[in-house]
Amino acid sequence: MTVSATTFDQIVRLVWLGGATAFVLGLVQMNSPATARNGNLLSAGGMAMAIAASAVWLLVLPPSGAFNPVGWAVILLGIVVGGGYGLYSARTVKMTAIPQLVSLFNAVGGGAAALIAISEYMGHVSAGAAPGLQDNMATVLDVVIGSVTFTGSLIASGKLMGLRITPSKPVRVPGGQALTGLLTAVAIVGALYIWFGNLSLPVLLAVVVAALLFGVTMTLPIGGADMPVVISLLNSFTGTAVAMAGFVLNNPLLIIAGALVGASGAILTKLMADAMNRSVLNIMVGGFGGGENAVVAVGGAGGSVREVSMDDAAIQLAYASEVIIVPGYGLAVAQAQHAVRELAEVLEARGVDVKYAIHPVAGRMPGHMNVLLAEANVPYTQLREMEDINPEFDRCDVALVVGANDVTNPAARRPGSPVSGMPILDVDHAKNIIVMKRSMGRGYAGIDNELYANPKTGMLFADAKAGLAELVAAVKSL
């Protein structure tokens, strides 16, 4: 060999540093829609480079001292199976189903991190030598966080898919508090036992089982509408678990990448929770934030709603100079993204200025609505964020609300309502308001929307997709 083992090892570590740099720069480029795709490709390139360098490193300097053919067969098989399924599912998934797929990818990432610590610990057990305190702490943290993320993300994914075993509505876990307490106790006692230098695989596995169950009991009681925050939090957890796996394996690359993701997930989680004016803790504990005993009656006496016909709505829209469309998750559920884009195009052809007002929590993940509309070829320059668009409602002639509810409720401006304090879109400032809705059903918060009782509001009762198609036809015939 011309290159000494030490030099080779250092070269690999520099390649890892290059990979980590690519992750950071990739995230920086994701700041703007124009460079975001490049950013992701840069990140992927760094990943490919880091993995390839690691493979060569493991071939040249095998940790066990000799080439391990079975181990390599296992690696290749695992990559083919996991990577193949990943490629297939990522290419075939519908855009509305993205959140549950991301949640699934997150679950397996956490699972892999936990398995690494378990495997390393099995090595220690068979060698009969208890690792030091630092290794023990990293092992237990990795196993606990990874396992909680694994089952928690699977449940979150199931809830978003609407599986019967994991309904999207909050599920009360029998003996909830007591069970959670018991699981926590098992995990803590087990963790302390291991931290104090006792070497016991059964104890570690008991901690794993407790953490797996904890992930289930933690996620089941949370409602479908809170899933964005939960997925974001679990994403952060996985990052942290991977960083812990880095401590277990003494690997700087895993530590850097894991910590990066841990930090990013935490920021996103906080942004999401802030937008709903709830603390992360409040969401994780479940239930919509307090104040149920103080619900204010809608619009006082006689808060009747006014219905508007399809043709009237079409006329209002067609002769407006500025229209703001407020899409909500109902739009996505009805698969009406293309229909809404079509309406916008017909209106623009008539010289109407059309914009979309996107509430931060519209959809099922932060920014989900933007993706859904982008898929329907809505130019992102028309998608406006809440702070940006709110002053414009005063000037706009018609606000068209499709499938959004709680995020438009003016009751949020006053104390005493379950949605109080949640930032809302100032739809009620528009000169005219059209609300397209299937029925007078309530939003996730379970309260009436005062917007509907506003004299300026006309209710257009229709399915989002069919209704928008009818509107398009009506506008065209004018």
Added chain:
Amino acid sequence: MNGSQLTIDLAFTIFVLAILTGFAVISKVPATLHTPLMSGANSIHGIVLVGAMIIAVSANDPVTYLVSFLAVAFASLNVVGGYVVTDRMLQMFRRKPATPKAASAEGRS
């Protein structure tokens, strides 16, 4: 373990600096890109594949081989699926060639 060992103080230093970097980088991303960003960050922790490979080549009995296989398969699913699905999302964020009306000038304050 092969190669240079990472001492705990050094490992912890790297950990904390990476967390601070993550905060600094992420806090500037607009809400529009939150979903692709979450998905992109999700792919980055697919780096756990390297860890899974390390345990696979160190495995020496059926149980550890099975655990390694699961870890490698899980991690590959995470990394491959993550990047591909993120790319699919970002592919959709493109500006239309020409909008009928120029966006209002006061749009960006």
